[in-house]
Amino acid sequence: MAKREISEINAGSMADIAFLLLIFFLVTTTMDTDTGLLRRLPPPPEDINELEKIDIKQRNIFEVLVNANDQLLAKGEYIQVTELKEKVKEFIKGDPSNPEMPEYKDEEVPIFGTIPVSKQIVSLQNDNGTTYQMYIKVQNELIAAYREVRNERALKEFGKSYDELVKLSETSETIKNQADAIKAIYPQRISEAEPKAIGGAK
Amino acid sequence: MSKFRKNNSKGQPAISTAALPDIVFMLLFFFMVTTTMRETTLKVKVVTPKATEVEKMEKKSLVSYIYIGEPIKSLQGAFGTAPRIQLNDVFATKEDLFQFVEMEKDKRDEAERNMITWSLKVDQDTKMGIVTEVKQEMRKVNALKINYSSKKTDRIVD
Known part of the structure; x- marks a missing residue:
């Protein structure tokens, strides 16, 4: 052994070390991005007396009540959650000839100009004993109803669903206007009444 | 003839594993970048309900739970x-x-304070009483943008 070379460092265990780290990160990682129903709470009432003043005609309100037994009452009718969406959709779309359906009011809408817009409001009231699961189900159906009505209208007017319009609204000004127009025709008005504790559950 | 025999005795050369560390490192970096460590230890049992209309939370840094x-x-x-x-x-x-709410707002830049989303992670069997109390309290302190955390599903069932 006259010629003595510097021996290479054995890199065979590098893979093992890397694997060890890899497994650590695999275990600790949480890939779940939080998903959920985004809602906006109404700002606090400035004046308690003001609450009494707001007076809306009965025909403009779609009342949804949920009691402590998770039963649903929509516009005075006892229904199942699965039936709720169709009923709400019908209400949001409205019918100018039907005196039971919400009134119309002329409003400025992009692209369409001034057109009559339904004065619909969906009012949701739950009991303190309602389970959270039921509450989310009802909220979900209400949001779904609005979304579907918007989609149908957008598809009819512009050949694209509202979801697509929103997705593409970054790319062009016209599409953004189209999306805004649909949103203005069917504004999402979900009002939550002050809760009551009738069911006695706490 | 002897030439062939020599070859035979050598057998198949071993598959080189020199690139293995590279591959593993690539995976490692991927997970290192995507990972987010859990910040809080849960002291309550939370099974969020399922819904079809869920939206993804856009900016994680602007979410408080x-x-x-x-x-x-x-x-x-x-x-x-x-x-x-x-x-x-x-x-x-x-x-x-x-x-x-005040502390969470203090943590963020001034420009972003009103953009905080308050994610309510509520167990599905909880009664609405306590949730409503929290909601009313949030209204009072002007934390209005809330998110009812729920999992994505294709269809809700009764």
């Missing part, structure tokens, strides 16, 4: 089974929400 549910099994002896609110790492009452 409020957990509501019954205490986990190991804490039920001390705290009972009534649903509780958890803020950060501790149990709280609805009176603590005000301070919590």
Whole structure:
């Protein structure tokens, strides 16, 4: 052994070390991005007396009540959650000839100009004993109803669903206007009444 | 002839594993980048309900969490089974929400303070009473943008 070379460092265990780290990160990682129903709470009432003043005609309100037994009452009718969406959709779309359906009011809408817009409001009231699961189900159906009505209208007017319009609204000004127009025709008005504790559950 | 024999005795050369560390490192970096460590230890049991209309939370840094549910099994002896609110790492009452909201707002830049989303992670079996109390409290402190955390599903069932 006259010629003595510097021996290479054995890199065979590098893979093992890397694997060890890899497994650590695999275990600790949480890939779940939080998903959920985004809602906006109404700002606090400035004046308690003001609450009494707001007076809306009965025909403009779609009342949804949920009691402590998770039963649903929509516009005075006892229904199942699965039936709720169709009923709400019908209400949001409205019918100018039907005196039971919400009134119309002329409003400025992009692209369409001034057109009559339904004065619909969906009012949701739950009991303190309602389970959270039921509450989310009802909220979900209400949001779904609005979304579907918007989609149908957008598809009819512009050949694209509202979801697509929103997705593409970054790319062009016209599409953004189209999306805004649909949103203005069917504004999402979900009002939550002050809760009551009738069911006695706490 | 002897040439062939020589070759045979060598056999198949071993597959080179020199690139293995590279591959593993690539995976490692991927997970290192995507990972987010859990910041809080849950003291309440939270199984979020399922919904079809869920949206993804866009900016994680602008989300603050409020957990509501019954205490986990190991804490039920001390705290009972009534649903509780958890803020950060501790149990709280609805009176603590005000301070919590202010602290969370302080953590963010001034420009972003009004863009914070308050994600309510509520157990599906919780009664609405406590949730409503929290909601009313949030209204009072002007934390209005909330998110009812729920999992994506294709169809809701009764």
